[in-house]
Amino acid sequence: MNIKKHIPNTITLLNLFCGCIAVIFVSKDQFEMAFYFVGLGIFLDFFDGFFARLFKVSGPLGLQLDSLADMVTSGVVPGFVMFKMMLSSNVNMSEGYLQCFPYLGFIITLGSCMRLAKFNIDTRQTDSFIGLPTPANALFILSLPLVLEYYSAGSLLVIEVLTEKWVLLTITLFSAYILNAEIPLxxxxxxxxxxxxxxxxxxxxxxxxxxxxxxxxxxxxxxxxxxxxxxxxxxxxxxx
Structure with missing residues (x-):
């Protein structure tokens, strides 16, 4: 039994595990812990590819597994965070059409899914990126509630900006766009x-x-x- 060939996939699964834990923390509004676990998942995401190349065990299974793990850690989690932020924003839930507003946060998840699917079949992204990578986008979104928590005491502007529903929707739409934009990075x-x-x-x-x-x-x-x-x-x- 060749243990080496299982190491990269095990690391990928640990990335997925971190994403699952982050989902739980987001559900409890513990955004800082969610940020740390997403950060750990992204760290592991880097090393699964590193060890796959080191041990020369890269294969189609690892490629698909990597995207599926990233879909949770860097796709579902940031979408869920934006959902929670929109839920806490200055949305008047008594207005019927706005009751569904927070669910628009999951547009980030949809954009991440499209980005990951395109990445697997795009041969142009071997040495650089086209569109913002999902881990970078995830860190961007997960940092927003932390900025709101730690900087709102000293800046009323931070509260006004990051609790305004239309600002959050703009960030959401831009996030989905920049993930899939034809912009070389x-x-x-x-x-x-x-x-x-x-x-x-x-x-x-x-x-x-x-x-x-x-x-x-x-x-x-x-x-x-x-x-x-x-x-x-x-x-x-x-x-x-």
Missing amino acids: FSLKIKKFNFKDNALQIVFLAIAVLLLVSLNYLAIPLIIIFYVLLSVINNKFLKK
Whole structure:
């Protein structure tokens, strides 16, 4: 029995397990714990591919299993978080048509599903991404209730923005769009150990670390937005 070939799939299943636990925490409005378990799942998601390449046991089963695990950790969980945020927003539930409003948060889950399905058959995304990867989108969405919790005391604007139903709907629709947009995003993989070939990645990571140290949870949505903007600038100007 070749134990090595089962290690990557086991790590993938642990990613799925983390996603399942995160769902439970979201249902209890414990968003910080949900964030940590999604973060752990994303960490495991990186290493299942790493060990599959290391042990040379990559295969179609692992590819499908990886997407199914990501569907929960980076698809269902952020959709559920947005549902809960919309449920707590300034929606007047007495108005009949708005009773269904919070369910629109699961548009993120639908967009994630489409993104993962397209990724499996898109041969263009071996060294870079087209559209925002689902793990990055998941971290963006899961950071929002944490920003609301930890920064609302010092900023009334944070409360007004992140509890406004139309702002949350805009974020939801943009999330589903950016997941599937035909926008090339640079990869963070470093293949050659020199600054010239990795200048973009090094600059991005350095700024990301500075933001995390200084802004904590607030840094996460800013880093994701910065990543997309930097990729657009790279596509239009730096590559030329």
